[in-house]
Amino acid sequence: MRPAIRLGVNIDHVATVRNARGGQHPDPVAAALLAVQSGADGITAHLREDRRHIRDTDLERLRTEVDAPLNMEMAATQEMLGIAQNLRPHACCLVPERREELTTEGGLDVAGQSSVLTPKVHALKGWGIRVSLFIDPDPAQIAAAAATGAQVVELHTGAYAQGRAGELERLQHAAAQAASLGLEVHAGHGLTYENVGPVAALTPVRELNIGHFLIGQAIFDGLPTVIQTMRAHIDKAAGH
Numbered sequence: 659m660r661p662a663i664r665l666g667v668n669i670d671h672v673a674t675v676r677n678a679r680g681g682q683h684p685d686p687v688a689a690a691l692l693a694v695q696s697g698a699d700g701i702t703a704h705l706r707e708d709r710r711h712i713r714d715t716d717l718e719r720l721r722t723e724v725d726a727p728l729n730m731e732m733a734a735t736q737e738m739l740g741i742a743q744n745l746r747p748h749a750c751c752l753v754p755e756r757r758e759e760l761t762t763e764g765g766l767d768v769a770g771q772s773s774v775l776t777p778k779v780h781a782l783k784g785w786g787i788r789v790s791l792f793i794d795p796d797p798a799q800i801a802a803a804a805a806t807g808a809q810v811v812e813l814h815t816g817a818y819a820q821g822r823a824g825e826l827e828r829l830q831h832a833a834a835q836a837a838s839l840g841l842e843v844h845a846g847h848g849l850t851y852e853n854v855g856p857v858a859a860l861t862p863v864r865e866l867n868i869g870h871f872l873i874g875q876a877i878f879d880g881l882p883t884v885i886q887t888m889r890a891h892i893d894k895a896a897g898h
């Protein structure tokens with residue numbers, strides 16, 4: 659039987675709600691602790707360059723107060739590399755960032771930027787950090803990701819989540835290609851109870867990172883229930 663798929667819970671949007679009023683509530687670190695108690699295997703947080711949700715102090719607290727792997731999403735900038743060097747999270751997921759975007763709209767162009775990205779991947783690995791590259795399910799990007807020395811690719815499921823034709827097949831081929839190149843396969847973006855099953859059913863997938871839907875649905879059902887329900891959907895689709 660394949661190993662259980664890990665569920666990484668992205669708590670960025672707890673910080674979005676907190677920041678709407680400028681105070682301390684709701685605390686994303688308290689949400690992370692509850693997520694882990696409720697069955698999350700890890701916590702994901704994106705320190706954006708404009709600090710629109712997660713802040714530097716949130717990451718420092720996530721690292722010291724939460725006993726679960728921390729996946730720091732970040733742009734491949736010198737500033738973020740310096741923060742990762744000090745923080746030493748379990749993993750860094752390199753993502754493209756455009757300041758005006760609402761969310762991470764597309765994957766990283768690893769094929770077009772390999773000479774810039776490769777030394778950064780090596781630097782992170784040298785600090786003992788596992789490196790993941792967030793890419794579209796595109797054969798050229800996967801080959802380029804493997805060539806950088808990154809251990810993991812996270813496949814962008816946004817187009818699939820929007821219902822675009824052929825996207826599940828693209829994810830399937832991409833996952834198989836990545837696994838054949840020795841990359842660990844993660845996936846995420848836009849996943850919900852309704853659409854997570856077919857992605858979880860892709861055999862090479864080892865981890866799913868899910869945020870916006872879980873935090874939104876927690877308003878109605880509470881964070882423990884939504885995490886347990888998402889876990890159940892994932893486990894059922896993966897044959898557990």
Ligand code: PXP
Pocket residue numbers: 668670704731751753761762792812845846847848849867868869870871
């Ligand atoms: N993975 C990556 C690399 C992301 O940038 C995001 C969004 O921050 C997610 C997963 C989670 O996406 P969503 O919030 O739509 O579940």
